[in-house]
Amino acid sequence: MTADAAKKLEEFFNAFAGGATPLLLLDYDGTLAPFRLDRFLARPWAGVREVLTRIERQGRTRMVVITGRPAHEIAPLLGIDPPLEVWGLHGAERLLPDGQRELEQASFAAREMLDKLRAMLKCDSLGGLFEDKANGVVMHWRGASPRKARLIEQKTRALFEPLAGANGLALLEFEAGVELRVGCDKGGAVAAILREAGADAQVAWPVAYLGDDLTDEAAFRAVNNIGPHGLSVLMRRQWHETEADVWLRPPVELRGFLEKWLLAARHC
Numbered sequence: 001m002t003a004d005a006a007k008k009l010e011e012f013f014n015a016f017a018g019g020a021t022p023l024l025l026l027d028y029d030g031t032l033a034p035f036r037l038d039r040f041l042a043r044p045w046a047g048v049r050e051v052l053t054r055i056e057r058q059g060r061t062r063m064v065v066i067t068g069r070p071a072h073e074i075a076p077l078l079g080i081d082p083p084l085e086v087w088g089l090h091g092a093e094r095l096l097p098d099g100q101r102e103l104e105q106a107s108f109a110a111r112e113m114l115d116k117l118r119a120m121l122k123c124d125s126l127g128g129l130f131e132d133k134a135n136g137v138v139m140h141w142r143g144a145s146p147r148k149a150r151l152i153e154q155k156t157r158a159l160f161e162p163l164a165g166a167n168g169l170a171l172l173e174f175e176a177g178v179e180l181r182v183g184c185d186k187g188g189a190v191a192a193i194l195r196e197a198g199a200d201a202q203v204a205w206p207v208a209y210l211g212d213d214l215t216d217e218a219a220f221r222a223v224n225n226i227g228p229h230g231l232s233v234l235m236r237r238q239w240h241e242t243e244a245d246v247w248l249r250p251p252v253e254l255r256g257f258l259e260k261w262l263l264a265a266r267h268c
């Protein structure tokens, strides 16, 4: 870790003080859990569920998961009881711990376009793994050979790119795939959470966002905008170009970060 990153982390945890509810915003895949080809097997790294449970039981922190997955997939994998609030579909969906669910509505034209793509990709998934989401279509090539991945990507881009930019549809790139979708992104989700907490300008309590992928960069920027109380953390094994303040490697540094959080939040 660079000296600047270590200083930023130290200052962040030193700022935990009485009267504030710190906000811990977490991506799931790649951040709290290692990738699995079968995503329904992606459980958190050893010890992570336990320390998150301790943070929850401590009762000082508001924790929210912000994921590209449909929101309902998180609770069974994370295994925390009561479940955490989850913003799914990169922020277009919100699932509260009591089961209430909100889904951003797409225009008729966008839904019609997505339905056509779904029908096509269900018949021919272009060699990749097609995922059907409520607000978009996703093509994954994780696990494919580099040559095969390039082919899948080329075919998918040829299909998706001409449609992006119209009817609210946008292309969302991630590490081993691409999504054509409508709705709020992870940056929008963070902004909405902060607005709701009454803090869209200068935040006076600690807010951290942990993420691993390109789709988390919008959330990093949203957290970076709030000033000295915001901390953006790139949580991944290999470094990549990022706007995050700090780079940490899971699982050891993830557990270390959460343990520090638990200790710091005692002062809140």
Ligand SMILES: [Mg+2]
Pocket: 027, 028, 029, 030, 031, 211, 212, 213
């Ligand atoms: Mg991720």
